[in-house]
Amino acid sequence: MEPLQRRYDERAGDHIYKNWLKVLWGLEKISETLYSEQSRPLAPGLLTLNWLTAGFCDPPPKLVYAAPVSPLEIGGETIFIDGTQLKYTCRPGYSRNTSKTILTCEKNSWYPTTPFCVKKRCHHPGELNNGRVIVNTDLEFGSKIEFSCLEGYNLIGSSTSHCEIFESGVAWSDPLPVCEIIICPPPPQISNGRHSSREDGIYSFGSSVTYRCNTPFSLIGKASVSCTVVNETIGTWSPQPPICKKVSCKQPQFPNGKLISGLGPIYTYKDTILLECNRGYVLNGTNVIHCEDDSLWHPDIPTCVINACIEKPLIENAELISHRRDENMFSVGTVLTFACKRGYKAIPDILFTATCQEDFSWSMNEGFCKKICCPTPVTDGETLHFINDCKYTPWTTFTLQCKSSRRKSTCQQDGTWKPVISMCENEEEPGCSSPKTIANGNYTITARFLSVSVEYSCNDGYVLIGNAINTCQRSKWSHAFPYCQALCPKPEILNGKVSSEKTQYHINESVDVQCSPGYYLVGPQIITCSENRLWIPAVPKCEWEFPEGCEKVSAIYKFMQCLPNAQDVKMALEIHKLTLEIEMLELEIRKKKDANQSHHHHYVPHKKEKDP
Numbered sequence: 307m308e309p310l311q312r313r314y315d316e317r318a319g320d321h322i323y324k325n326w327l328k329v330l331w332g333l334e335k336i337s338e339t340l341y342s343e344q345s346r347p348l349a350p351g352l353l354t355l356n357w358l359t360a361g362f363c364d365p366p367p368k369l370v371y372a373a374p375v376s377p378l379e380i381g382g383e384t385i386f387i388d389g390t391q392l393k394y395t396c397r398p399g400y401s402r403n404t405s406k407t408i409l410t411c412e413k414n415s416w417y418p419t420t421p422f423c424v425k426k427r428c429h430h431p432g433e434l435n436n437g438r439v440i441v442n443t444d445l446e447f448g449s450k451i452e453f454s455c456l457e458g459y460n461l462i463g464s465s466t467s468h469c470e471i472f473e474s475g476v477a478w479s480d481p482l483p484v485c486e487i488i489i490c491p492p493p494p495q496i497s498n499g500r501h502s503s504r505e506d507g508i509y510s511f512g513s514s515v516t517y518r519c520n521t522p523f524s525l526i527g528k529a530s531v532s533c534t535v536v537n538e539t540i541g542t543w544s545p546q547p548p549i550c551k552k553v554s555c556k557q558p559q560f561p562n563g564k565l566i567s568g569l570g571p572i573y574t575y576k577d578t579i580l581l582e583c584n585r586g587y588v589l590n591g592t593n594v595i596h597c598e599d600d601s602l603w604h605p606d607i608p609t610c611v612i613n614a615c616i617e618k619p620l621i622e623n624a625e626l627i628s629h630r631r632d633e634n635m636f637s638v639g640t641v642l643t644f645a646c647k648r649g650y651k652a653i654p655d656i657l658f659t660a661t662c663q664e665d666f667s668w669s670m671n672e673g674f675c676k677k678i679c680c681p682t683p684v685t686d687g688e689t690l691h692f693i694n695d696c697k698y699t700p701w702t703t704f705t706l707q708c709k710s711s712r713r714k715s716t717c718q719q720d721g722t723w724k725p726v727i728s729m730c731e732n733e734e735e736p737g738c739s740s741p742k743t744i745a746n747g748n749y750t751i752t753a754r755f756l757s758v759s760v761e762y763s764c765n766d767g768y769v770l771i772g773n774a775i776n777t778c779q780r781s782k783w784s785h786a787f788p789y790c791q792a793l794c795p796k797p798e799i800l801n802g803k804v805s806s807e808k809t810q811y812h813i814n815e816s817v818d819v820q821c822s823p824g825y826y827l828v829g830p831q832i833i834t835c836s837e838n839r840l841w842i843p844a845v846p847k848c849e850w851e852f853p854e855g856c857e858k859v860s861a862i863y864k865f866m867q868c869l870p871n872a873q874d875v876k877m878a879l880e881i882h883k884l885t886l887e888i889e890m891l892e893l894e895i896r897k898k899k900d901a902n903q904s905h906h907h908h909y910v911p912h913k914k915e916k917d918p
Contacts, residue, residue, distance in 0.1 A: 361413055366409050371421055372395060376393075388412060399476055400423040403422060425446040427444075428469035428477060432482055434482060434483070439452075459485040459486060459488060460539055461483050463484060467480040489541055490511070490542060498519060498550035502515050509541075510533060511533050511541060513532065514530050525575075527549060529548060532544060555603055557570045558581075566580050576597060578594060583610035584610065586635035586636070587611060588611050591607070591609060614635050614638065617634050621675065623647050629642060638662050643659055649719075650676060651675065652675060653673055654673055657765075658673055678720070679721060680721055700721075720748035722748070726758045739783075744789050745789070746792065747763060747770065750763075760776045762776070767792065769812075771789050794812075794813075794840070804818065813837055814835065818831060828847045828849050829843065833846070
């Protein structure tokens with residue numbers, strides 16, 4: 307009763323009038339229906355009651371998949387009561403999925419609510435050679451598919467197709483396209499060079515050619531270029547073809563260094579040089595440089611920066627005894643030893659040393675070389691004493707005139723008088739013999755009344771054996787004269803060591819020489835300190851033990867060349883060249899075969915197929 311009540315509540319009179327016409331029409335239809343079903347009329351009261359209790363449906367929804375066969379209309383509007391059935395037919399592009407295509411008004415609603423027509427389906431378009439078919443959703447009526455080609459192929463035809471109505475069924479709007487391989491123009495020619503062209507003159511996507519330069523030109527760039535694609539459709543060569551250019555680099559100027567490989571005098575593109583600085587210098591930059599296309603060396607030619615003390619320090623009245631006098635380059639840590647020249651002695655009585663510091667300056671111990679003089683004898687009554695005015699130099703003499711004799715003494719190289727002069731008052735005493743001169747040492751004399759003392763000392767590198775002080779008393783020396791025994795300096799062994807590490811070694815003391823890992827001993831393993839401060843046999847050396855197969859390069863002593871010889875390199879390059887030519891020949895045969903097959907393929911357009 308609710309739909310009827312709604313109609314009564316409507317206020318527009320004209321609309322109420324139309325609704326009553328619908329009611330009358332409905333009564334008439336109900337009456338006809340009841341009469342036809344029961345073969346007799348019903349009582350008016352019963353008809354009215356049935357009419358008052360009947361339900362109504364709004365107009366049925368518009369279906370996208372179906373349309374009513376013959377709707378009933380009065381005054382441009384259609385009324386539907388419970389039990390009303392409307393027959394539908396599927397729209398084009400749809401087909402039935404059930405036996406009934408009817409909507410029924412039941413309890414103010416239309417049933418069924420599920421679709422009774424479904425979309426028709428287009429056949430699968432098939433596979434696209436050298437491309438792919440993209441199905442966005444499905445293959446049903448109204449769907450769209452897309453076509454695309456692989457890189458290097460052009461799409462000939464439509465890039466999309468729609469499943470649409472065709473006659474009584476559905477079919478694709480456009481046939482399957484064709485993916486055609488992209489062709490590049492002939493590769494460009496280069497000046498003073500050539501490339502490996504194809505006989506058929508066809509260069510498809512993926513093809514490549516190799517450039518070579520005429521002698522004496524160098525190839526700058528990539529030797530091989532390939533047929534590629536820009537903007538997905540245009541064939542082009544990539545990378546850019548190389549150029550043939552004359553390249554010649556000059557001999558590099560490398561002060562304080564030398565070339566140890568790649569000796570010129572002519573250098574062309576990509577030639578390589580290996581550099582090394584002289585002793586005492588360190589490399590600033592890279593030790594490998596290449597001749598590039600601008601006829602210059604890259605990276606820049608390095609420099610050799612001083613890394614040692616140059617020139618020997620000057621010590622007045624002294625001379626170098628530990629190194630060659632013509633040597634003028636000394637690495638950090640080098641110790642030079644100096645001794646005073648003839649006629650001079652060291653103050654203090656030690657050997658002078660100079661050490662090369664980290665800042666390439668010399669650090670020296672304090673001292674100087676003093677001119678050797680014998681003290682001037684002065685008599686004062688019964689006393690004989692000496693003053694240091696350097697009046698007497700070595701080998702000069704003075705004579706002491708006594709009552710009955712003269713006493714003569716000579717100034718020695720060590721600044722002492724010999725023989726020792728005694729006093730005149732004791733002429734009856736024969737006196738002591740002259741102090742004994744000891745090898746590698748010296749002595750100083752202290753003269754007092756009726757006595758003379760002599761103090762001995764040894765030169766650097768020697769040790770005193772015996773009493774250092776000897777006194778002349780009553781014409782006799784108090785002790786036997788000492789002597790200086792040699793000490794050997796620590797043997798300098800580069801890349802090795804000795805069994806007993808000391809600064810000095812005694813005569814007849816032996817040491818065992820051991821080399822560092824990776825080095826082998828050249829010379830005796832055991833050496834002994836001799837009387838002349840030399841090691842016997844001579845101190846051995848530790849040489850680098852280079853790997854088997856390496857050979858010394860004549861340019862320097864410790865550089866080892868571990869590269870293949872020239873004949874092996876040449877053979878390897880020839881084999882590599884032959885391999886590349888075989889690969890190029892095989893590639894051309896395959897491409898020619900593919901091209902012949904593509905000439906026999908013809909495109910046949912697809913016809914639209916009807917759905918059953």
